Amino acid sequence: MENALLDTVYDTKTFLEQAKRLLQITQEHLSNSLSGSNEKVMHWQEPEEVFRFWEDFFNGGSPEDFFSQVFQHTTHTHHPKYIGHQVAAPAPVTALTGLVSALLNNGMAIYEMGMAPSAIERIVIDKICQQIGYDKNSGGFLTSGGSLANLTALLSARKAVVPHDVWNKGYAQPLGIMVCEEAHYCVDRAAKIMGLGEKGIIKIPANQDFSMDVSLLPSYFEKAASTGIKIFAIIGSAPSTATGAYDDLEAIGRFAAEKEIWFHVDGAHGGAAIYSKKYQPRITGIETADSVVIDGHKMLLMPTITTALLFKNQRHAAHTFNQKADYLLDDSREDPWYQSGKMTFECTKTMMCLHWFVLLKVYGEQLFDEYVTRQYDLAHSFAKMLMKDPHFELATLPQSNILCFRWIEKEMSLDALNQVNARIRQQLLADGEFYIVQTTLRGTLYLRTSLMNPFTTADHLQQLLEKIKKTAQHIS
Ligand SMILES: *Cc1c(COP(=O)(O)O)cnc(C)c1O
DSSP, X not given: OTTHHXXXXXXXXXXXXXXXXXXXXXXXXXHHHHHTTTOOSOOOOOHHHHHHHHHHHHHHOOGGGHHHHHHHTSOOTTSTTBOSSSOOOOOTHHHHHHHHHHHHOOOOSSGGGOHHHHHHHHHHHHHHHHHHTXXXXXXXXXXXXXXXXXXHHHHHHHHHHOSSOHHXXXXXXXXXXXXXXXXXXXXXXXXXXXXXXXXXXXXXXXXTTSSBOGGGHHHHHHHHHHTTOEEEEEEEESSOTTTOOOOOHHHHHHHHHHHTOEEEEEOTTGGGGGGOTTTGGGGTTGGGOSEEEEEHHHHTSOOSOOXXXXXXXXXXXXXXXXXXOGGGOOSSOSSOTTOGGGTSSOSSOOOTHHHHHHHHHHTOHHHHHHHHHHHHHHHHHHHHHHHHOTTEEESSOOSSSEEEEEEOOTTOOHHHHHHHHHHHHHXXXXXXXXXXXXXXXXXXXXXXXXXXXXXXXHHHHHHHHHHXXXXXXXXX
């Protein structure tokens, strides 16, 4: 009697029944979402309203209805009219790998608590390194998100480049990094966490197309150096988040080599172009980077959260959190590959490698090639569609599957257009047929789309534009 609740919770027959029911409604949800038929991407509600709904459910709802209610009351990435944030519509099989990871709970903090995932992760990492164009000396690990991976890479860079033992002794002189003003905010945050301060983040202005203006690198470097800042790393975005513009990785790589500083590529979104035969030229030079970040949960069809952090030299993956100063380490691996917990920020982490392994084993790199190429192609078609219509204006030609545009009308002021476009986006959100977002670039408000869903077609996008025009007419 004492353990009645525990016995119930761990009853395997009950689990099987629950799982069968859940699979049934998951399949229904998935097929409704994917077909996009008379289903909305989301049913928008104010935060307080949603809070009251779930409070009522907690107090009076039936647990049997829980999963179906969650499905109904949230945003559906599998819907082809989901074209908002850069989140994957996960390949359904990766929900199953997620289940196995959750159930086994082998956190990989130490080898015997993750024998299978340690080996599986090594295979996955080796495959990604090969695809980048790295040689046998490369390595890395999976970690919990692009933000954490960027921070980890910069910590590793500092240890590799700065002769002073900052890890143990703190800063002896002001340090800095160089990054385009358009980079993801997590780079800024990583630099602040590392104590570099505002002065330690050398922001390089962007070109007209929102990529880094690499012609400014020498002068910005000299200016920082003349104020006593030692720059130890430069970050290239592949691409940056707001507009999807790729920095010139080749030029940044050359500059980094010349100045003997670390070259890091934030490819959280579009590092996935390593898999696309057609779009691989976008990331030429990535193989010269000292470290690269690629998110599985963005352009590689995997669920939140799984990120690869790759190093040209495995030794740098291993040294980040090592207590010893870098010059005490020899070139051999300090810790064997199966001690990945020593290399990662996390102590316990999920078995995120299962997603990568299953997709690569069952479908091969070909799957990612097909997906990335299709989405980038679609953005080009969308751009052509927009350029043909005098009521629309592109922020810049798309270089990935991210595209920013706005509704325009001659003789309307910038302020008025900003207001109309903000209201368009608000009404689309409330309507729920489509999901798109917005961003402000150099004072102009744009509607922002990320073509994430593998079943979004040009036809859906045409419908979106018709809807926007009708909405705009209504507003103005
Ligand atoms: C999304 C994104 C990040 C952050 O990655 P998370 O996995 O969300 O932490 C970093 N950089 C770029 C360029 C991104 O697009």
